Amino acid sequence: MILEGKYRIPIERQAVWEALVDPVALKACIPGCKSFMEKAENEYAAEIHTSIGPINSSFTVNITLSDIKPPESYRIIGQGKGAGAAGFASGQATIELIEDGTETELHYTADTKVGGKLAQVGSRLIETAAQKLAGRFFSNFARHLAPDSVTTATGDGTVPAWLWWAAIVTGGALVLVYWLYA
Amino acid sequence: MNEISDWTLIGKSVPRREDAYLLRGQGKYLDDLPVPQNTMHLGFVCSPYAHAKIAGVDASRAKALPGVIDVLTGADFSDDILPFAPDIQIDGYRRVERLVIAVDKVRFVGEYVAVILADSPYIAQDAIELVDVDYDPLPAVSGIEEALKGDAPVLFDSLGDNMVFESHFETEGFEEQFDSADLVLEEEFRLGRVTGLPIEPRGCLAVIDEVADTYTLWTPTQIPHQVRTAIADHLQMPESSVRVVTPVVGGGFGTKCHVFPDELVAVALVRRYRRAVKWVQDRREQLLSDPHAREHLHRIKVAVNRDGVIQAIKLNLMTNSGAYANYPFSCTLEATGAARMLPGPYRIRNYKYDVVSALTNTCPTGAYRGTGQPSCFLAMEGMMDRIGRTLDIDPADVRRRNVVNPDQFPYVNVVGVRYDTGSYLQSLDRVVELSGYDEFRARQPRDRLIDGKYRGIGICNYTEVSGTGAPGWRVRGFAKMPGFDSARVVVEPDGRASVFLSQADAGQGHLTAFAQVAADRLGLEYADVRVFEGDTAKTPFGTGTFASRGSVVGGGSIIRCCDKLIAKIKRIAGVILQADPADLVLGGGCVHRAGAPGNSLTMEQVAETAYSMNNIPLPEGEDHGLEATDYYDPPMVTLANGTHIAQVAVDPDDGRIEIENYTLVHDCGRVINPMIVKGQIHGGTVQGIGEALMEEIVYDSDGQHLNANLLDYVIPLAMDIPDMRIDHIETPSIDTVGGIKGTGECGVTGAVPAIANAVCDALAGIGVNIRSVPLRPSFILEQIENARREAAG
Numbered sequence: 001m002i003l004e005g006k007y008r009i010p011i012e013r014q015a016v017w018e019a020l021v022d023p024v025a026l027k028a029c030i031p032g033c034k035s036f037m038e039k040a041e042n043e044y045a046a047e048i049h050t051s052i053g054p055i056n057s058s059f060t061v062n063i064t065l066s067d068i069k070p071p072e073s074y075r076i077i078g079q080g081k082g083a084g085a086a087g088f089a090s091g092q093a094t095i096e097l098i099e100d101g102t103e104t105e106l107h108y109t110a111d112t113k114v115g116g117k118l119a120q121v122g123s124r125l126i127e128t129a130a131q132k133l134a135g136r137f138f139s140n141f142a143r144h145l146a147p148d149s150v151t152t153a154t155g156d157g158t159v160p161a162w163l164w165w166a167a168i169v170t171g172g173a174l175v176l177v178y179w180l181y182a
Numbered sequence: 183m184n185e186i187s188d189w190t191l192i193g194k195s196v197p198r199r200e201d202a203y204l205l206r207g208q209g210k211y212l213d214d215l216p217v218p219q220n221t222m223h224l225g226f227v228c229s230p231y232a233h234a235k236i237a238g239v240d241a242s243r244a245k246a247l248p249g250v251i252d253v254l255t256g257a258d259f260s261d262d263i264l265p266f267a268p269d270i271q272i273d274g275y276r277r278v279e280r281l282v283i284a285v286d287k288v289r290f291v292g293e294y295v296a297v298i299l300a301d302s303p304y305i306a307q308d309a310i311e312l313v314d315v316d317y318d319p320l321p322a323v324s325g326i327e328e329a330l331k332g333d334a335p336v337l338f339d340s341l342g343d344n345m346v347f348e349s350h351f352e353t354e355g356f357e358e359q360f361d362s363a364d365l366v367l368e369e370e371f372r373l374g375r376v377t378g379l380p381i382e383p384r385g386c387l388a389v390i391d392e393v394a395d396t397y398t399l400w401t402p403t404q405i406p407h408q409v410r411t412a413i414a415d416h417l418q419m420p421e422s423s424v425r426v427v428t429p430v431v432g433g434g435f436g437t438k439c440h441v442f443p444d445e446l447v448a449v450a451l452v453r454r455y456r457r458a459v460k461w462v463q464d465r466r467e468q469l470l471s472d473p474h475a476r477e478h479l480h481r482i483k484v485a486v487n488r489d490g491v492i493q494a495i496k497l498n499l500m501t502n503s504g505a506y507a508n509y510p511f512s513c514t515l516e517a518t519g520a521a522r523m524l525p526g527p528y529r530i531r532n533y534k535y536d537v538v539s540a541l542t543n544t545c546p547t548g549a550y551r552g553t554g555q556p557s558c559f560l561a562m563e564g565m566m567d568r569i570g571r572t573l574d575i576d577p578a579d580v581r582r583r584n585v586v587n588p589d590q591f592p593y594v595n596v597v598g599v600r601y602d603t604g605s606y607l608q609s610l611d612r613v614v615e616l617s618g619y620d621e622f623r624a625r626q627p628r629d630r631l632i633d634g635k636y637r638g639i640g641i642c643n644y645t646e647v648s649g650t651g652a653p654g655w656r657v658r659g660f661a662k663m664p665g666f667d668s669a670r671v672v673v674e675p676d677g678r679a680s681v682f683l684s685q686a687d688a689g690q691g692h693l694t695a696f697a698q699v700a701a702d703r704l705g706l707e708y709a710d711v712r713v714f715e716g717d718t719a720k721t722p723f724g725t726g727t728f729a730s731r732g733s734v735v736g737g738g739s740i741i742r743c744c745d746k747l748i749a750k751i752k753r754i755a756g757v758i759l760q761a762d763p764a765d766l767v768l769g770g771g772c773v774h775r776a777g778a779p780g781n782s783l784t785m786e787q788v789a790e791t792a793y794s795m796n797n798i799p800l801p802e803g804e805d806h807g808l809e810a811t812d813y814y815d816p817p818m819v820t821l822a823n824g825t826h827i828a829q830v831a832v833d834p835d836d837g838r839i840e841i842e843n844y845t846l847v848h849d850c851g852r853v854i855n856p857m858i859v860k861g862q863i864h865g866g867t868v869q870g871i872g873e874a875l876m877e878e879i880v881y882d883s884d885g886q887h888l889n890a891n892l893l894d895y896v897i898p899l900a901m902d903i904p905d906m907r908i909d910h911i912e913t914p915s916i917d918t919v920g921g922i923k924g925t926g927e928c929g930v931t932g933a934v935p936a937i938a939n940a941v942c943d944a945l946a947g948i949g950v951n952i953r954s955v956p957l958r959p960s961f962i963l964e965q966i967e968n969a970r971r972e973a974a975g
Contacts, residue, residue: 084311087230113884116230116291120466120890 006107013099016106017071020095031136034058042068048080053125055117057086072097087116191702195857198694200687209430212385212402213462221387222251222451224461225298225306226444227313228470229288232543232885233322233335236286236315239296244312249305251455253313255296256285262450264416266443268512272659274348275514278338278541280506282416282443288317289337289505290545291887292470294443299451303462322543322885326479326500329540337505337541346503346513347539349521353596356494359532363485363493367568371561372954373934374878375477375502377469378550379897380688382432384472385462386445388452396423397449402431404439405726406686408510410718411662412441413449424449428716434688435869436549437472439728441509469890473548474879477502478520480561485532486569490580494532497521497561503539504546510662511548513539518658519647520554522597524562526645527606527823528584533596543885549728551869552927555644556934563642563935564942564953571946576623577939578614581643582607592916598657601645601821602917609825609847609911610643616909617827617845635831637842638944642935643825648850648924649734651816666815667724667735669743671700673751673808675793677771677786678710684724685736686716690926691858692732698854699737699920703744705768706785722811730822730924733854738919739814747810754791755783757801820915822923824848826867826932830940834966837959839875839941841904846932849911851923856910859925863908866929872898873930874937874955949973 009016019025023044027036032049039045042065049058061080068074073096080089091112098105114126122129203209241253265279283294296313300306321335328334329344337344353359360366387400403409406426414421431438448459463472481498499521503513521535566584570577585606586593593601614620622639629637647654652665670682681700685692693713701711714720725735752763755773759766759781767776774782790796792808800806829843846863853859876896880888889895914921934955941962942952949969 084313085227085230086311113886115232115884115886117466119882119886119888120291120470121894123886123888124894 006105008103008105010103012102013071013097013104016097016104021065042066052118052129053122055082055086055122057082057084059083059086059089082116082118085117087114087118087120089114089118189702191698191708192852192854194698194855196694196698196708196855198691198858199697200691200693204430211382211432212387212400212429215387215400215429217387217460218389218458221458221460222299222455223301223303223306224444224448224451224459225300225303225310226294226467227296227298227310227315228467229284229291229293229295229317231288231317231319232291232324233320233337234288234317235320236284236288236295237318238316240314240316241296243314244298244309247305247309247312249301250309251299251301253296253298253309254283256281256283259283259447259450260285262417262454263446264418266416266441266506266509268507268510269661270507270512270514270659271661272349272514272518274350275512275659276341276346278341278346278507280443282446290543291885292467292545293505297447299455303460324542324544324881324883324885326477326502326540326542328883329542330500330538335543337543344541345538346507346541347517347537349514349518349537350535351521351597352534353532356532356534360485360494360496360534364487365572366483366485367565367572368481368483369561369564369568369953371480371482371564373476373478373557373560374873374954374956375474375544375547375881376550376873376877377472377474377879378433378435378437379468380433380435380437383463383465383468384438384442384444385460386448387458387460388448389458390452390456392456396425397452398425398427399445399449400427400429401445402438402688403428404431404434404436404686404688404728405441406716406718407684407723408726409441409445412509413446416446417450417453419453425717425719427718428686431686431688434728435551436475436553436728438688439726440473440511440548465892466890469879469895470887471545473508473550474504474545475516475547475550475553476557476873477547478516478557480520480557482561482565484565484569486573488573490569490573490575490583492528492530492569492584495524495530495534497524497533497535499535499537501537501539502544502547503541504544505541506546508546508548510660513547514659515549516547516554516557520558522599522658523554523645523647524558525595525597526559526562527586527604527643528562529586529590530596544881545887551866552930553729555646555927555931556870556873559642559644559931559935560938560955563644563939567640567939567942577641578610578619581610581641585610585643599819599821600817600917602915603851603913604645604821604823605849605911605913606643606645606823609823609849610641612909612911613825613827613845613847616847616907617829617843619827622829634835635833636944636948637829637831638940638942638946639827639829640936640939640941640943641825641827642932642939644823644928644931644935646730646822646824646924646928646931647819648730648822648926649816649820649918649922650729650731651735651818654818657818664723664725666813667731667739668722668811668813669736669739670722670811671704671740671743671747671809673704673747673785673789673792675789675795677784677789679704679706679712681711681713681740682721683713683715683736683740684721685727685732688727690727690732690862691855692727692736695733695854695858696736696740699740700744703741704748704785706771710771730926732924732926733922734820734918734924735814735816737854737922738816739812741920742814743810743812746812747808750804750808750810751785751788754801754804755788758783758787758791758798814919816919817917820851820918820923822848822850822925822928824928824932826936828933828936828940830937830944832941832944832962837961837963837966839957839959839962841871841937844904845907847909847911848925848928849913849923850925850928851912851918852914852921853910853912854922859910860908862925863929864906866927866931867906867933868898868903868929870930870933871902871937874934874957875902876956876958878956945969
């Protein structure tokens, strides 16, 4: 399954880049993320608990960042393995940041594979499950950064900086979520 | 011997004795059997990868779980169990081996990697989750054409490529004949991957008898004697130390006529641990690793003359073997079947076929109701319609012009199969009449205006290979397939009879139908005959129940055996009645002189003498007892035939297909029990409707199985099934004992092509060409959309 998308973010590229490589926020906001550890430089290990259809399992995920060209692009390679017979998910995503004045356009292309029980009984559900998880990630993230405020600023053109920061990390996380679950 | 007149029970719809217990929930299936204390329950760890090296198996967490007895891997069986490698002696076959539990490499999703032994099935399931297998994934391939490309991942390094079987046939002067016809039509037909899906998944219970030093395997198989032979062969133990018993079996459909790794593992474990072993499959495992079937690609060219008469056929057929050769049929069953059966009821004299079977990283394919026939008739009957459309001849007439005519029997077809008798033209004419085919054709252009649906009608005129004997198996390379079946008939001391048959019922009503045959032959009341099957310790050796062979070979062996026994009955009665045995007849439970029923002996009186229970001595030279055993190896094959007509409505808004009218005429020779035959036709047709309209096992290009569950592998429900109008023609075989022809596969064989042709007929007018199954709504919508786009330019 190949997933593609892009986001337009009205802050400068360097700031976006820095947010994209910060694991702390990711851990707090990925639904079911129990741990997110840096194993070595550009290598992370995460444990994520999730349920897709009838499968309710913990996934151990190894993440490697490669082809890092700050602040332009990098490649994430991930291997997720479900506990026991739950199956596996693996994939890679290329994330590219294109500078446009003081704004940035984030492009991602993710190629993912699922296997085992996840594919056998969950393949019909994967896409909607990924969307649901992404939605939960957004709301988690808003709460994470502004616990007292669940309102979303819209329309008046003065968007709080924290919200853009949230959007950036969310964009990265969305990709992560997609190739973990899709 | 074949002249069987004055039957009184054969031909009657005797209610099935099986229904008395099955409908009350009293049937004892495998999982209902009481198990010995201390039984170990198995759980199999299945590969989630389609193709991978096994770098290591860490079972420490599983072994630590309370209730887990042991966890074993493939290496633990390398001294116990020989790999499966069916002995197929045919040119073009390349032998591959399958280990019962994978050792270094897995080749399909669902292949066994380890086995758990636990105190309960629940603990076994929990332990499966705790086995950590380290896989190094390899590139995988799932499609037939992809597997045969030069750069495809290779499953067996020893072969060098994925071609596991190829076969070629060509009649003399073929190319010349092919080139001289008026025109050539060509088409490509594809069939999706399906599976038999019996409602009862598989399982087994292996127990040890310490006193007799034997092992008994309870398994819901269609082939108990072949399972026993396979266990003895692969576990290198005496055949006499193994007994295979079938409990009540919840459907077979060919799926259960294979021998499985889990059966060998169960017996190996009972032998090793001296404790009973039980395993029951779940639905996901069934869809993952029970034999799949079809997934054929036909490329067919038909050279035809302007009058619609076929001059020559060229077939290129590709079949998907899956990752291994199944046991015992291997990867040649469907390939040789479809190519050899394709000429069907037609006078094809010039024929060429090239068949290949490819190994792929998918579940091994094997036997499933119909084998090659729904496939080859999708192609053949599809071409009949295309000839009609091209030459503007009604498709029914195209068939009439090509069919083997009544005055041409017996007829030997182009690949050497003898058609002894048949009603190819009569069944076509009758179903055309019964279905209102001509009236439909007349109103077809109008009918679309009623509700915006496209309507079409499709025919499938087919032959059904049944009752294959040893010569039929040998010609297809099956060196170890016995072909014959056996019956032992005993008239007990009370004058009632017991029949012990080498077959195994999986729901076909053998206990009823074969009692009808034996009672009729012995002149006994139906209620006085009981039939026993499915136990290698009680029944004589034989091939088993599959490929529409039960009635032909089982019925034939009972008739032969009864005749042998009748000779003895008459000899004994002749002495007592002071009559020439040749003048005696059996009937009404008695033996008497023909035409003189007044002076008669009851069967019980004859039996009393035979068993030395009265004062009448046995005639000199006669042995005690009143039983016989006989064997029947039928002809190469016996051809049943029939014609299905489906009329469908296709809704262009949602792509759904409704079967509005379904009519079929069927001829399986002498009918033993019309009600049972009708049931076989109903069930087979339902499976055909499933295969034509919804069922398909889907693999992605990496060999991941995407629908191993019944939400996503869609099978027909009662609401999907139309009323079927069924009529019989009875043209007894002149080659088989009793004139019987088989009937198990006719439903699916007729339904798949008839429905596909009907949909094609409905949509041909708008430029949609239907040449594959299943025809799911999404597919139909896409085809209609494409055709509209193309029409719009």
